[in-house]
Amino acid sequence: MNAPSPSAPERGAAATRHPPLPKPHRQxxxxxxxxxxLLFVLAVAAAGYATGRFGSVVLLRTTPVDPRDxxxxxxxxxxxxISLLPGHLWKGSTLPRRKDPVYIVLEPRAGVFEAVAVYPERPETAQGQTVLRGWVADTWRRSMRLRYGLERYYVPEETRRxxxxxxxxxxxxxxxxxxxxRISQVEVLPALRPR
Incomplete structure (x- = not known):
């Protein structure tokens, strides 16, 4: 018994199907x-190394950390x-909005870097100043909260103690x-005494 021959539309559909890829092509x-x-992982590692090797080091202070966390x-x-800054440091022509990228100019004062200006675009800096990129988290009439992507830190056992x-x-x-x-080192400072 002969099988029925496919109709013209069925022959056209079979002709347009792609044959499976040959095995060497899939490999x-x-x-x-x-x-x-692998290249992506190596690029991330190289960028981290280059940041530590060629970057300038700035010292920032944090508000007290609650060890219960x-x-x-x-x-x-x-x-x-430098996460909560006064609004008078803003140097843009329009007010910043949430999630806007900003550039914070840092300057050393008494060994620790402090913010001296916040710009909507990367500014030119004077000798000794450093620019740190951040994002606007919140804005109020007279202040703004910024995030830097450096707010979460793994605490090693010796620091935890x-x-x-x-x-x-x-x-x-x-x-x-x-x-x-990137964070390169964290030091624990003496606890603040209650007033």
Missing amino acids: RWLLWLVGAQ LRFSDYVELNYT KLRRQQPLQVHISVAPWGQA
Whole structure:
């Protein structure tokens, strides 16, 4: 018994189907994907190394860290003294809005860097100044809260033992010339005495 021959529309649909990829082509595609992932990981590692090697180091202070946070997690949320800035430091022509990128000019004062100006675009700096990129988290009439992407820190065991009371930290941050920043070291400062 002969099978019925396919009609013209069925023959056209069969002709437009793509044949399966040959096995060597699939292997090449898989190798390309694995290679791209490996290059991405290496680029991230190289950028971190380059930031630490070629970046300028700035010292920032945090407000006191509550050690009770460490009971539930190995990470602590850092709230820098430059996270909440007065509105008079803003140098833009229009008011900043939430999620806007900003550039904070930092200047050393008594060994610690403090914010001296906030710009909507990367500004030129004077000798000794550093620019740190951030984002607007909130704005009010006379102040603004900024985030830097450096607010979460893994606390090593030896540092965790030192954090018994609410204590401020001094954070060493490497800022690369191209704007990338990362935490390079954290020191525990003496606890603030209640007044």
